[in-house]
Amino acid sequence: MRHAHRVDVVRAAEGELMARLPEGTLMQRAAAGLAATCARLLTGRRGRVYGSRVVVLAGSGDNGGDALYAGAALARRGARVTAVVLAPERVHAGGLAAVRAARGRVVVEQEVGLADFSRADLVLDGIVGIGGRGGLRAGARPYAEAARRGIVVAVDLPSGVDADTGEVPGAALRADVTVCFGTYKPGLLVDPGASYAGPVQLVGIGLELPAPDVTALQHADVAALLPVPGVESDKYRRGVVGVAAGSATYPGAAVLAVAGALRGGAGAVRYVGAAAEEVVRRFPETLVTEGGPHGAGRVQAWVVGPGGGEGARQVLAEALASDVPVLVDADGLTELARLGPDALAGRTAPTLLTPHTGEAARLLAGADGTPPPAAGDLAAARLATARRLAAAYRATVLLKGSTTVIADPGGAVRVNPTGTSWLATAGSGDVLAGLAGSLLAAGLSPLDAASVAAYLHGLAGRHAAGDPGAPATALGVAEALPAVWRGVKETPVRA
Numbered sequence: 001m002r003h004a005h006r007v008d009v010v011r012a013a014e015g016e017l018m019a020r021l022p023e024g025t026l027m028q029r030a031a032a033g034l035a036a037t038c039a040r041l042l043t044g045r046r047g048r049v050y051g052s053r054v055v056v057l058a059g060s061g062d063n064g065g066d067a068l069y070a071g072a073a074l075a076r077r078g079a080r081v082t083a084v085v086l087a088p089e090r091v092h093a094g095g096l097a098a099v100r101a102a103r104g105r106v107v108v109e110q111e112v113g114l115a116d117f118s119r120a121d122l123v124l125d126g127i128v129g130i131g132g133r134g135g136l137r138a139g140a141r142p143y144a145e146a147a148r149r150g151i152v153v154a155v156d157l158p159s160g161v162d163a164d165t166g167e168v169p170g171a172a173l174r175a176d177v178t179v180c181f182g183t184y185k186p187g188l189l190v191d192p193g194a195s196y197a198g199p200v201q202l203v204g205i206g207l208e209l210p211a212p213d214v215t216a217l218q219h220a221d222v223a224a225l226l227p228v229p230g231v232e233s234d235k236y237r238r239g240v241v242g243v244a245a246g247s248a249t250y251p252g253a254a255v256l257a258v259a260g261a262l263r264g265g266a267g268a269v270r271y272v273g274a275a276a277e278e279v280v281r282r283f284p285e286t287l288v289t290e291g292g293p294h295g296a297g298r299v300q301a302w303v304v305g306p307g308g309g310e311g312a313r314q315v316l317a318e319a320l321a322s323d324v325p326v327l328v329d330a331d332g333l334t335e336l337a338r339l340g341p342d343a344l345a346g347r348t349a350p351t352l353l354t355p356h357t358g359e360a361a362r363l364l365a366g367a368d369g370t371p372p373p374a375a376g377d378l379a380a381a382r383l384a385t386a387r388r389l390a391a392a393y394r395a396t397v398l399l400k401g402s403t404t405v406i407a408d409p410g411g412a413v414r415v416n417p418t419g420t421s422w423l424a425t426a427g428s429g430d431v432l433a434g435l436a437g438s439l440l441a442a443g444l445s446p447l448d449a450a451s452v453a454a455y456l457h458g459l460a461g462r463h464a465a466g467d468p469g470a471p472a473t474a475l476g477v478a479e480a481l482p483a484v485w486r487g488v489k490e491t492p493v494r495a
Contacts, residue, residue: 001221002417003212004184007130007163013182013207024094026205027062030181031069033203034124034155037179038074041151042122050078053150055113055120056099057143057173058083059127059159060090066181067126067155068095075102082106082120084113086127086139114142120150125173127159130185135170136160144171154178157185158196165383166193166403174198182207186214189415190382191403214383214413222455223488227265227442238267239441242299243434244292244315245306246275253307253330255282256430257437259478261303262286263485264438264453272296274311293318301325303437305332306430320347325440327352329433330359337362341393351395352446354433360385360399368392383413396446398436400429404454408447416451418458422465427474432457435481459484 005013018026042052056071058064068083072095075081081104085091088108100106107113117123127140136144136159144160152175157163160172166187178188178197182205187193189200217225229238241261246254254275261269262283270287271279279286289296292315293304302319305312308331316335319326320343328336333355336343344351355363357375365372368388378385379401386407389397396408404416436453444452460480464472 001218002184002189002216003209004186004189004214004216005209006186006213009210009213010130010182010185010207013209016208017206027065027069029205030066030203031073033181033205034066034070034153034179035073037177037201037203038070038122038124038153039077041153041177042079045151046121049074052079052121053116053119054079054081054122054124055116056081056083056124057113057117057127057140058085058091058095059129059140060087061092061129063129063155064126065092065095067124068092068099070155071104071124072098072102075099075104082116084108084116110139110142114146117143118147118149120148122150123148123152124155125152125159125175126155127173129155130157130163132159133162135168136172140173141171144173151176154197156180157187158193161187161193161196163187165381166190167381168192168196172196177201179203181205183209183212186383189214189216189403189417190405191401192380194403214415216415216417217451217455218417219488219491222452225444225448225452226485226489227439227444229267233267235267238265239300239438239443240268240270240287240298241266241434241438241441242270242272242293242296242302243437244272244302244304244319245308245430246273246279247307247309247311248274249309250307251275251278252427253430254279256427256474256478257303257306257434258283258286259475260431260434260481261438262434263478263481264435265442266300266438269438270296270299293322299324299441300443301327301437301440303327303329303433305329306433308332320344320351323349325350325352325446327354327433327437327440329354329429333359333363337365341367344393344395350446351393352398352436352440352450353389353393353395354398354400354429354436354450355389356400356429357385360389363389364392387413396450398450398454400432404458406447406450406454412447414447414451416454416458418455418462420458420461420465420469422469422472423458423461423477425472425474428457428461428477431474431478456481456484456488459487
């Protein structure tokens with residue numbers, strides 16, 4: 001599992017460690033790990049470090065110092081290193097001296113620096129560290145816009161990305177690889193910041209850290225959570241998931257939700273709704289019950305809302321009146337937004353909400369005493385949005401998007417590392433809802449069910465789209481789920 005910590009927590013841990021170590025030890029550890037990664041990248045690209053053109057973009061403070069010391073290490077291995085100093089009055093003196101001692105070149109003129117940047121085989125982005133806020137300043141913006149031919153390696157965080165949130169409020173430097181120190185930063189795991197980071201490599205520097213602020217599951221974590229029937233299991237002991245979805249207008253939503261539910265670990269799927277004929281024709285193993293959730297018989301979890309149409313309000317009310325976990329999606333969320341958080345106030349069983357950002361905006365409008373938000377603003381602040389929703393509705397929230405974020409009312413937050421842009425297709429969310437509901441019925445907590453469902457759904461999207469990628473259908477994603485389930489169980493490696 002990847003653990004990420006806020007900047008203030010990292011700073012406190014660094015301070016405690018530095019008080020016990022000789023001066024400069026922590027920076028040397030970071031710089032050594034950074035230089036080793038850069039050496040591997042240069043060797044993979046050019047076959048050697050010797051003779052490579054390396055540019056260090058050095059801002060002020062320790063981030064620039066890390067980059068300068070790493071640049072000095074590469075210079076001692078024969079790289080032609082140029083340190084471009086963006087803030088001469090605040091540059092890290094020790095790091096700059098190390099570059100000069102290693103016969104590196106130092107420039108302060110922007111035009112010269114930009115020319116070197118464009119020709120470099122590798123660029124170290126040490127402009128702004130994890131404490132930076134508000135995007136790149138004017139003097140650094142040209143580097144975010146300039147053409148480059150080489151690899152850009154971000155030092156701890158791409159400059160211009162908010163370390164705590166992943167927000168990118170202005171210009172930012174896009175990295176090909178990010179080397180972070182001590183722990184992941186939340187902004188490296190969630191878009192839009194994650195899209196600027198590239199693959200992230202963690203260098204341990206000996207920090208002692210408390211519980212993480214954000215986590216991301218990996219293969220081994222998901223494999224441990226997947227439900228497996230025992231020798232005495234039957235379909236009822238494995239759990240029954242109820243699916244109340246579809247309408248005369250949207251029968252396909254029911255088919256797709258059931259498709260996801262059948263592949264989510266529960267022993268049986270019980271369907272109620274207007275699309276029973278279509279569901280049974282496609283999936284004859286489905287248990288069909290007339291009426292709504294109230295008279296459907298015993299289930300261990302309900303999925304309500306996909307394609308629900310005009311009857312969604314009644315279906316939602318009946319499901320919420322039950323004593324089992326309820327997943328609310330699509331039209332169910334529209335109705336819940338009209339009712340507000342009080343609709344969940346009397347529930348003793350958990351609730352899982354699965355909105356996209358447009359639905360999140362409607363849910364939040366007036367729900368937590370703040371002005372109605374714009375969907376675009378919520379998409380740019382995904383961690384804050386998921387946390388706000390979980391707190392306002394006292395429910396677990398799976399916020400869908402380029403990075404899926406899961407938050408529970410107790411404060412736990414997870415981000416999903418899998419997926420593909422090809423999942424942006426009609427019906428994909430219906431499959432996800434059915435899959436997560438089935439995992440709920442199989443006994444997973446809402447946080448785990450949502451996290452595992454998002455992980456598998458993302459892998460299935462990749463599988464269905466293939467490599468290098470092609471349009472995939474929602475049903476194709478559902479059909480890929482057994483293969484990725486087996487793959488996770490057989491190969492517990494990092495995503």
